[in-house]
Amino acid sequence: MTTEGAWILTLTCADRVGVVAGVTGLLARHDGFILDSQQYADLETGRFFMRVVFARGGPRFPDDADRLRLVLSGVAAEYDLGWSLTRSDARLRIVVAVSKGSHCLNDLLHRQQSGALSAEIVAVVSNHDRLRSLTEWHGLPYHLLPADKAAQEAEIGRVMHDAAADHLVLARYMQVLSAGFADRLAGRCLNIHHSFLPGFKGARPYHRAHERGVKLIGATAHFVTGDLDEGPIIEQAVERVDHRASVDDLIRIGRDIEALVLARAVNALGERRVFLNGNRTVVFQ
Amino acid sequence: MTTEGAWILTLTCADRVGVVAGVTGLLARHDGFILDSQQYADLETGRFFMRVVFARGGPRFPDDADRLRLVLSGVAAEYDLGWSLTRSDARLRIVVAVSKGSHCLNDLLHRQQSGALSAEIVAVVSNHDRLRSLTEWHGLPYHLLPADKAAQEAEIGRVMHDAAADHLVLARYMQVLSAGFADRLAGRCLNIHHSFLPGFKGARPYHRAHERGVKLIGATAHFVTGDLDEGPIIEQAVERVDHRASVDDLIRIGRDIEALVLARAVNALGERRVFLNGNRTVVFQ
Amino acid sequence: MTTEGAWILTLTCADRVGVVAGVTGLLARHDGFILDSQQYADLETGRFFMRVVFARGGPRFPDDADRLRLVLSGVAAEYDLGWSLTRSDARLRIVVAVSKGSHCLNDLLHRQQSGALSAEIVAVVSNHDRLRSLTEWHGLPYHLLPADKAAQEAEIGRVMHDAAADHLVLARYMQVLSAGFADRLAGRCLNIHHSFLPGFKGARPYHRAHERGVKLIGATAHFVTGDLDEGPIIEQAVERVDHRASVDDLIRIGRDIEALVLARAVNALGERRVFLNGNRTVVFQ
Amino acid sequence: MTTEGAWILTLTCADRVGVVAGVTGLLARHDGFILDSQQYADLETGRFFMRVVFARGGPRFPDDADRLRLVLSGVAAEYDLGWSLTRSDARLRIVVAVSKGSHCLNDLLHRQQSGALSAEIVAVVSNHDRLRSLTEWHGLPYHLLPADKAAQEAEIGRVMHDAAADHLVLARYMQVLSAGFADRLAGRCLNIHHSFLPGFKGARPYHRAHERGVKLIGATAHFVTGDLDEGPIIEQAVERVDHRASVDDLIRIGRDIEALVLARAVNALGERRVFLNGNRTVVFQ
Structure with missing residues (x-):
């Protein structure tokens, strides 16, 4: 969904008349050609979220990133935007934390190798x-x-810090981060939990899923907060199981879902499609 | 999966060498032709479950239900079977309890009318x-x-009692049964819960799903027990949602899943494919 | 996704710099408050598609539909837009054509009755x-x-004509429209086909699915064109089956998918989320 | 679903009264304890299929494979069985054929490494x-x-031959086997096709899926026959896409489905759950 040579602008602000027009009008006056634009207005919280992908569409387009930022800073101030501008080919740098299980790491590494990961694992x-x-x-x-x-x-x-990585991805790391560390990484630390949250929060979810006799098992990718397994959810998926599945079967079946859900979440982050909205997320597709 | 003129034998017992041979040998000696047979041995609990569909395959097949039951009672005593024998065309009689919401009832009624319900709604x-x-x-x-x-x-x-109904189906009945009534109907009362249990037990699950920002919503058909929303699960399904879905959207999207999950559970019951296994179920396909 | 008192503007044009800015700027200058906006630029065909939901956001907002249309006609001419403006509560009027099978009709009627259909069945x-x-x-x-x-x-x-219906919905009508009639209703006639197109085009798809031994069966909602089963696809879904399913089982299982896929397509049409794009569709979510 | 120290018996024959009893009775008389048993009678073709997993359940159980085979050969002759007996821990040896794309191979190799593949890649x-x-x-x-x-x-x-491999797995091999070679490997050569067959048979399925504007893309694992893309289907799955997906997006999204469908098919083969039934398959779960 991204294009070489393009820019991704993400922004959030209090919703009011004219935000979209303000942003798109500015881009039009500077020959910015909009390739994709998604927006969402949360009527309950009054917050507005927007992601615009644009490219040079004419001679008035700024020559470099600094000028582009300068141009955007005007509208940003007018509408009190929280905003971020990145080149669409500037990949999000992530550090991956693992324990003993290899399935999530292997999946991410192979996607990186085959060009199917919208982020760059740096360590x-x-x-x-x-x-x-x-x-x-x-x-x-x-x-x-x-x-x-x-x-x-x-x-x-x-x-x-040394790898200039912004985000930390817990790929079955099996350790609870301290509250202080979680706070420091707020919005920049992603975890894969091996259950369909909020069901089976905490330890040994597959054992408890087996005891409860559920007919679907799942995985959840979420931002890490100081409140264990309560962080904003980015992506979830499930797989069907039946009475014959032992705990070991559930663990084995669950690996595929965990790896897939984590990869989708990392790609969503890498493509700057994820916004925090209180304890929830906005994830553009 | 059922056939006219056929019989369905369901049984459960402690697992040991020879149960399958005992049952199928008996059927063979009486010219019972096996149309379908499924079995499951729970290695953790040592319980064995079996469902056999069979029909007349030769002259030695018993002429009526009483003789067939007499024949089976021998092997039933030998292996200490809990067992049940029904004609495959003898439909399970159910009473459906509803409140104001029509989607589950309408779905069941239309399936009955179009021949797609393996049970008979009698009231x-x-x-x-x-x-x-x-x-x-x-x-x-x-x-x-x-x-x-x-x-x-x-x-x-x-x-x-008056309608000779064995089972009660709570199709969004919105009332909690008393413990005594739930006990009396143990294994014969089915409920559809509008969440993917064990997530969002209790009231207003769609509101809580919205607050939590989940990316999938679900429904669960389960046996009713005195322990609210903790009864053995028969069937579950989910549907994908995103940040744009309001509580009303979740309620609307959820209706389709609720109706579908309940219909599948009723059909599984009607086809005698459901067994209780402690607080879990065995559901043959 | 729609809101009372709101308007839905849908438009398509050749893609160029400034379309979004032109439309949203015009709305902003007339105090139009954007509730939802989705757009898509097809880089292959150079076509641009947009759906904007907006409402009165201030005193400059036009008082009635005619003035609103007058305001929009300026930008429409400037960018050579194909456009349509409707109140979000003006329901699309549809005539439903059926044969003997009731499942799709019953599903649509019940959704209408329970307020879950974004169109109005008028006959x-x-x-x-x-x-x-x-x-x-x-x-x-x-x-x-x-x-x-x-x-x-x-x-x-x-x-x-008599019912002032714009769209015709073939809900298992089982008749092939003449080429002339199909042309006359181009973009306004929807069919549900009981297979996952382009697999099993034509007659008796469940029989052929059974012969081929597929592991999933599906349904497809598409616009009707003179070219049978080749019209632009609006929605598809599938359900898992296995070797035990007879043709009758496939037909029975397929009914649920057909009804669901058709309802989703009708709702997408009713919410003005569907655009023709050559022989394909753009369906905003 | 398999157990160490256990045996897997697979058999097929013309369906008649007594087959199940014959097999299970023989096992019971020799103290074979049945861990799992699945069977299917195809009423259209009159063929019967059975897979029994059993283990030593008492002193009369044969001491080695030869004696066990001798015991079984009696019932095999009586019912004219096509049969196969393997230890449940004897892994199916497969050679994997690839071209340039790595996703299926990497997935299989990682599953092998992490103990999640029920076959053994030997070359x-x-x-x-x-x-x-x-x-x-x-x-x-x-x-x-x-x-x-x-x-x-x-x-x-x-x-x-050198690796003592029975089966060949085409993991995006991109070459059509000669009819002679396909015949020689009948029932022992598996292919992953990157479409939801029978839709988009032949070359460039993602390009054609894009042209047709489908809303789901899929993958199909099937046995290879001389008739290209027409071999018996073992497993299929699909993923949802929308109008925004370019051909490259479809190819990227499709990789996950291809790898997953192929892995499921290889595991089904490795667990001896797959039977040929004319041009279809029986796949026990």
């Missing part, structure tokens, strides 16, 4: 050494984290 | 008069229930 | 008398069509 | 060298095939 961190070989085969650095939790999180922060 | 009961016209147009009796809860349940029991 | 026409009782119970006129094909189509045209 | 063959590194990193031999078709197929046959 992998883990509290185990098991997935080092897989990571390094893909030519990426693998950082074994110290056992102490505070040291662990400090190390993750250092890796993110 | 409709309600604490409102709103769905009388719809019910009576389909030629079925409609009973308005008294306001008092005890009287209400007594009246439902009377309607079921 | 039912049929070449059989079987569904008269169902239709009339819902308080709608039922027209039995003559046997002769030309007379049949003339009668449908007359019913549509 | 990879390809007409390009591109996927050598991926294959060899997983410790598997990679054979570059000669350009000449006859030589190519001879080499595949040689690799299969």
Whole structure:
């Protein structure tokens, strides 16, 4: 859905008459050709969300990013926009945190290799050494984290800083982040939870799904907050199971959904299609 | 999956060597031709479940139901079977309880009319008069229930008794059964809950789904027990939604899933494909 | 997704810089408050499609439909728009054509009754008398069509004219329209086909699906053109089946999908979310 | 669904009274404890299919495979069974044929590595060298095939023979097998086709899906026969798309479905759940 040479503008503001006209009018006056535009007005909260993909459409289009930002800053001030402008080919840099399970990491790495990931994995961190070989085969650095939790999180922060990574993706990391670290990464840390939230919050969801005898199991990608498994949901999917499925079967079946849901969420983030809206998300398609 | 002139034998017992051979051998010796057979051994609980559909396959086949039952009672005693034998064309008689919402009732009535329901609705009961016209147009009796809860349940029991109905189907009935009445109908009372249990147990699930910002909504058909929304699950399904869906949208989208999930559960019951297995179910396909 | 008191503007034109700005700027200058806006630029064909839902947002908003149309005609001329303006509560009037099968008609009628249909069924026409009782119970006129094909189509045209209906919905009508009639209704006649097109075009798709041993069956709602089963697709869905399903099972399972897919397509039309784009469609969500 | 130390018996025969009893009675008399049993009688063709998983349940159970086969050969002769007996932990040996696209191969290799593949990849063959590194990193031999078709197929046959592989899996191999080679591998060669067959048979299905404007795209795993894209279907799945999806988007979205459908089909084969039934399949779950 993105195009080379194009720009992605995302913005949010209080909803009022004229925002769309203000933004699109400005783009038109500067020969910005709109390739895609999606918007959503939340009538309950009064917030407005917009994502515009545009490209040079004529001679008045600004020559570089700084001039473009300058042009946009006028309308941004007028409507009190929270906004972000990126080149559509500037890939979101992510650090992936894993534990022992390889399915999510392998899926992300293979998508990256085959050009199907809209973000760039720049490093992998883990509290185990098991997935080092897989990571390094893909030519990426693998950082074994110290056992102490505070040291662990400090190390993750250092890796993110050194790799100029904005986002952290917990790909079955199996560790609860401290409230402080979660706050620091608010809106920039994504987790895959192996249940269809809010069902089976917390530990061992497949065991509890088996005990409860559910007929569908699921996975949920969400932003991490200090409140465990309560962060804003980005993507969910389910798979049908029946009475014959043991806990091990559920775990095995669940792997495919977890990997798929996480990949979709990472791609949505990478394409700047995800907005926070209180404890919910707006995810343009 | 059923056939005219055929019989359905359902059984459950402690699992051990020889059960299948005992049952199928007996059928073979009496010229019973097996049309379909499904079985499941729960290795955790040691329970065995079996559903066999069979028909006359030769001259030694018993002439009537009594003789067939007599033949089966031998193997039933040997393996300590809980068992049930019905003609495949003997339809399960159900009373449907509704409140004001018509979508589940209309769906069941139309399936009955078009031959797509594997059970027979013999009466409709309600604490409102709103769905009388719809019910009576389909030629079925409609009973308005008294306001008092005890009287209400007594009246439902009377309607079921008079109509020789074994099962009660709560098709968005919006009333919690008393523990005593739920116990009395154990394994014979089905409810459709408008969420993907165990998420959003209790009241107003669509409102809470909206607040939580889930990306899928669902419905759950389950047996009613004294423990609200905790009964054994028979069938579940979900539908994708996104940030644009208001609570009203969720309610509207959810109606289709509720009707479909309930119809599937009623058909599974009617075809004798559902077994209780502790707080879970075995549902053969 | 629609709102009382609001307007829906749909438009299509050759894509160029400034269309969005032109339309939204005009709305802003006349105090039009945008509630929803979706657009799509087809880079292959160079066509642009837009649907804007807006409402009065201030004193400059035109007082009536005529003035609003006058205001819009300026921008329409400037950008050579094909455009349409309707009140969001002005329901699309449809005539439904049926044969003997009731599932699609019943589903549409019940949705209408329960407020879940974004169009208004104003009459039912049929070449059989079987569904008269169902239709009339819902308080709608039922027209039995003559046997002769030309007379049949003339009668449908007359019913549509008398009922001021714009669209014809073939809800398992089982008759092929003449090329002339199909042309006359181009973009205004919707059919539900009981297969996942382009698989199993033509007659008896469930029989052929059974012969081919497919593992999913589907249904397709599409615009009718002179080229049978080749019209632009509006909506499709599938359901899983397995080797045990007989042709009759497929027909029975397929009914649910047919009714659901048709209802979704009618709602998309009724909400003015469907655009023709050559032999394809643009369907905003 | 399989268990260590267990045996899988698959059989097919003309359907008649007593087959199930004959098989299960024999197992019971030799202390075979049935863990799972599925069967299907095709009333149209009169063929019967059965898969029984059983284990030692007492002292009379045969001590080794030869004795077990001897025991079974009696009932096999009596009912004229086509039958096969394998240990449940004896994995089906497969050779995977690929071209340039890596998504299906990577998915299979990762499933193998993580214990989620019910077959064993013993070699990879390809007409390009591109996927050598991926294959060899997983410790598997990679054979570059000669350009000449006859030589190519001879080499595949040689690799299969040397690796004692029974089955060939075309994981986006992009070459049409010769009729002779397809015949020789009848029932032992699996292909993943990147469309929802029978729609878009032949080349460039995503391009044609885009032209046709379908709202769902799919993938089909089927046995290869001399009749291109007409072999018996094992598994299918679809994914929703909309008007915004370009051909490249369809190709990208399709990769996930292709890999998933192929993995499911390979697992079904590996678990001996797939039977040929004329030009269709029986796939037990």
